[in-house]
Amino acid sequence: MPSPNEISFQLARSRRSVPRARALLNAVLGDWGVGQETLDSAELVLSELVTNAVRVPVPSGRRIGVRITRSAADGLLRLEVSDAGGGVPEVRQPERDETGGRGLLLVAALAHRWGHEKRAGGIGKTVFAELKAADIVAEPAVREVAAVMVGAGQQVRVKTVWRTVVDVRRDQRAPAGSSVLLRFDDGLALRVTATEPLAVRTVPDCG
Template sequence: MACRRSGENEVTFQLPRSRRSVPRARALLHAVLGDWGVGQETLDGAELVLSELVTNAVRVPVPSGRRIGVRITRSAADGLLRLEVSDAGGGVPEVRQPERDETGGRGLLLVAAVAHRWGYEARPGGVGKMVFAELKAPDLVAEPTECEVAAVMVRAGHQVRTGGAWRTVLEVRSDQHAAVGSAVLLLFDDGPALRARATEPLTVRTGPDCG
């Protein structure tokens, strides 16, 4: 899975077409919205919407090897959170009204109920489509603060600057290494892990108060 930040108001990442991508998308969304100071009510709605959009993208028939694109953006000025999920499949997303005994088919019905606005567009310069949903998020806050902390203080969901880029921490493990002694191993959403001494200072980006 690849993850990229464009500035401070946009996060994009790609996911394989697998059921496991649905909880992974929720986990990354949770980390991003935590950075942005979004409240629990908005977070719950955003997680529901993103889950349904990614689930639909996983199910749609596409050529072999294609991945799912996810883009999360915020507009603090407008109080809006926008979620976009793109896939290489055809067809037009439509809200269904399933019968009572049907167990599926309610995904877009839920999206329409939770979102302030939703729709779809053809993917520019490619095949397939992009489905978007916008949610009202008046609790969006300003850009997160960067600060320096000991490696042992880094937690999953933090952004760590390494190799000239910000990378999302997925997991932190304690590690004993002959060369550095007490250490931590940081596993990222993309690329190689980072082993650092427990007391080594790392530049992180968490929330507006760097907490």
């Protein structure tokens, strides 16, 4: 079961993935109680990281991985974008008449810390940025989250009934953005958009 303090998803290598990444980020940070100033900075940083990943030459069929995590104890928000391309990100100092090349300058200015590391379990790299987010809230026992954050083993309130999720499938090909299909232990299935707010709680550990 994924941690309630992190969310991961994949995006196609397309310019349309940049606004989709921002929409999912908005949904996640809204659930986490992040304030507008932090959200604005996170949007800019994630947009630049995803834009760079889209531009990197990679083998056909490869997708972009995005991971967002929070640490309420440390007051940190971490954004990770992975791609299968080679090379390493470098901050450039563009000339005044250049229209591009300032993305990583912006990331470096907004982030508390940023860098890159070898992509876990595959070729390529992961570029990360950590932002100070003192307004991140601790995880409540029952919370309202975007559907894309729900994991197997959690319980979702459907109307007035709590149902246990046994399987989660994400459809990134949906024309209006990704959708999520939730299957429950009683056989019921529910398809919702990735940003649909759902009431969720963790199943008590009886073991």
